[in-house]
Amino acid sequence: MYISWGYNTEWYTNSTVHVKQDAIGSNYNLLHAKANDHRGWDKNLLHQQLSIPQYNWRIGYYFNDSKDLGVELNFDHTKYIITEDQNIRVKGTLNFAHIDSTILFNQANGFFYYLNNGANFLLFNLVKRQPLYHTNDNYLGIDLVCKAGIGPVVPHVQNSFFGHPNQQHFQLGGWNAGLETALRVTILRYGFLEFSQKVDYARYSGLKIYNGTARQSFGTYELILSAGAIWPTHSNNPMFHNKVKKEE
Numbered sequence: 330m331y332i333s334w335g336y337n338t339e340w341y342t343n344s345t346v347h348v349k350q351d352a353i354g355s356n357y358n359l360l361h362a363k364a365n366d367h368r369g370w371d372k373n374l375l376h377q378q379l380s381i382p383q384y385n386w387r388i389g390y391y392f393n394d395s396k397d398l399g400v401e402l403n404f405d406h407t408k409y410i411i412t413e414d415q416n417i418r419v420k421g422t423l424n425f426a427h428i429d430s431t432i433l434f435n436q437a438n439g440f441f442y443y444l445n446n447g448a449n450f451l452l453f454n455l456v457k458r459q460p461l462y463h464t465n466d467n468y469l470g471i472d473l474v475c476k477a478g479i480g481p482v483v484p485h486v487q488n489s490f491f492g493h494p495n496q497q498h499f500q501l502g503g504w505n506a507g508l509e510t511a512l513r514v515t516i517l518r519y520g521f522l523e524f525s526q527k528v529d530y531a532r533y534s535g536l537k538i539y540n541g542t543a544r545q546s547f548g549t550y551e552l553i554l555s556a557g558a559i560w561p562t563h564s565n566n567p568m569f570h571n572k573v574k575k576e577e
Contacts, residue, residue, distance in 0.1 A: 330562055333387045333523060334379075335555025339366040339407050342548040346411075346442070348421075348490060350541030357421025357428060359411075364547070367408040367445060383408055385553055389456060390562075397458035403478060403509075405450040405527075405551065411442040423491070439492030446485030446497075450505050450529055450549075454478030458513075470515040474523070479506045486536050493539035503544075505531035511553075518559070525553040 346359040369382030389401035413435045420429045434440045454476040463470040482505050487497035511525035529551065534544040 330390050330560045331387075331521070331557050332389075333521075333555040333557030335385050335523070335553055336368075336370040337383050337385050337405060337407065337551050337553040338368050339383070339409075339552075340550045341365070341409060344545045344547035346543055346545045348538065348541065348543050350539070352540040354425035355421075355423050355541070357419055357423055359434075360418040360420060362417050362434070362442075363412045363415055364409050365412050367410055369408075380406070385555065387555070387557070389454075391456070391458065393562075397460070399456040399458070401452075401454040401456050401476060401478070403450075403452040403454050403476065403480075403507075405452075405529075405553070407448045407450060407549065407551065408446075409444040409448040409484075409547075413441070436489075439489055441487075441489050443487040444484045445487060446499070447483065448531065448549075449483040449485070450480070450507065450531065451483060452478035452480040452505065452507050454507075454509070467515075468517055470513075472513045472515070474511040474513050474525075476509040476511070477507070479504065481505075482531050482533060484533060484536065486538075488536075488538055488543070490538060495538045498537065500535075500537065502536050503531065503533040505529055515559070521557050521559065523553075523555045523557060525551075525555070527551040527553065 341364045343361045343363055349356050383406055385405045387401055387403050389399055391399035415434050416431050417434045418431050457475045459473040461471045461473055481501055482503050484502045485499045488495050507527055507529035509525050509527040511523045513521050513523045515521040529549040532546040536543040
């Protein structure tokens, strides 16, 4: 088994936000909005709670008889913020009237959109490990790790459209699927550093806004640096092969 903790940074594709507010006669799209992350770990990391910056954790298990195949529970606390001071085209119906115009998206105009306490990707992964280099005593190992999975998103939703803010909250808000490749360096059998790149596609739906809901989808490219620990659960674990042979 293994567990790891680390930090990440992201880049997002443009996304169209579909807003539906039947109670006030609004059904419109914010077209091709740009978004950015909010790393948090690049400033005062040691002077704030470890869970405030964009973090990630993994818990995994490799099956002894399956040639480096495993499973993993994979969580990325990513922050998605529609970039302020950009011009966004709004098209559809607003207050029972047709709208097709461009707005300056910022708080002064009554607009903000934060998944800032997390866009929050949760994935159930299948894992394949390919050894690249190991010393004879297995005190140093370098592996290529490939992962693929699917799971729910758990966003924290905070927004305002045309001056009407919502009540911010966490919710289950859709699903995501991801592919990840990582270079893992194992040191002294029990510890490792892992540098990963990941692509993810997420679809959000039923996101609560003022008098309605919103939905959107976007792609993410993510870089992750993690540190972890390993717990052997069987004497046939490869990290003990050298030890077993010596005892024999």
